Amino acid sequence: MKFDYKKWPCPRSEAFPSRTWAIRPTVHIAIKYQKQRLRTLALLDTGADYCVFPKWMGERLGIAIPKGKKVKFAGAAGGSRCAYFHRVVLEIGGWDHECDVGFTCEPDEEDMPYGMLGTIGFFDNYEVNFNIKKNTINVKRID
């Protein structure tokens, strides 16, 4: 399945004063939990250990988030956050697979608009080829 990169807004900074956007490999997916299904966007993050989604997505799927298994994690910039993991089905490019994904413990003041797909649950199931110059992300299920 072929996906496109997307340009997302980002604020000007001292280091990059003319840049107001960032190109991110975000793809459309669906998360299924019991009879609920949520279509949304997710960032392909090769540096993330897990798949993690904002709290609101879990709530939207009717998941009792705090009943999941808790994992603490940090980002590259430091800080500590946590997520509760639940068994869901991820639908990507027409393929379904079951995996454990986290939903953040608390919403951020500035929630990310999408979740993140990391190694456990995503990259261990899919072969992904990134080509930013050709604007293509090819995702193929590993048999």
Added chain:
Amino acid sequence: MFVPKKKSYIDMSKILEGFEGKWVALSLKEGRLVISGSGNSAREAIDRASQKGEDDPILIKVASKAMNYIL
């Protein structure tokens, strides 16, 4: 420095302009993402999309201000 070709990417900054802090329902139409509904809640965005014939939208919550991310 890598500079993308104009219009070569789906430009979420243009699509979501004016929807900061809102819930947005998106539709994929011929490879393009378009807004099919929006509102102050997920339900509102989905209902508005449904009124336009989109029963399976892509739902996101737009950040109220753009951020830089190092994940």
